[in-house]
Amino acid sequence: MMERVWRVSDDVACVQSSDGGRVAVLHLEQEVPVILTGTAASVWNALDGTRTESELIDGLARDYGADPSAIRGDVLALIHSLSSSGLVTFTPPGKGAS
Numbered sequence: 736m737m738e739r740v741w742r743v744s745d746d747v748a749c750v751q752s753s754d755g756g757r758v759a760v761l762h763l764e765q766e767v768p769v770i771l772t773g774t775a776a777s778v779w780n781a782l783d784g785t786r787t788e789s790e791l792i793d794g795l796a797r798d799y800g801a802d803p804s805a806i807r808g809d810v811l812a813l814i815h816s817l818s819s820s821g822l823v824t825f826t827p828p829g830k831g832a833s
Contacts, residue, residue, distance in 0.1 A: 739825040741791070741814055742784030747822050755780050762821050769822065774799070778813050782823055788814075 743749070744762070751758040758776045761768040771779050777798065781791050789803075792810050796803040817823040 738787040738789055740784060740787055741782045741818075741823050741825050743782060744821055744824045749779075751776070751780070760822055764821070769817075769820065775813060778810055779817075782814070782817075784826055 746763045747760060748763060749758055749760045756772065756776055758771045758779050759768045760771060760779065774795075777795060778791075781795060786794070788811065792803050792807050795801075795810060796806055799806070814823060818825075
């Protein structure tokens with residue numbers, strides 16, 4: 736099974752602080768934004784539609800000096816929560832980034 740490549744959904748607007756440490760995310764069909772800070776903002780900023788889940792986790796682990804296996808569950812849980820809210824979606828295999 737191929738790993739998913741996640742990207743920001745088309746109907747989402749976001750604004751981030753100049754250092755990228757805080758992100759306000761709004762699905763255009765909702766009224767309340769989601770505010771991501773710290774490591775959650777880092778995960779959001781890494782969802783570029785080009786990296787597989789493992790590549791994304793490995794990069795975050797390097798950035799934070801962590802073991803990828805130690806953060807994998809938390810990163811995937813956040814991504815799946817963002818997906819459930821319609822904020823991110825995965826790129827179907829073979830489609831590439833959009």
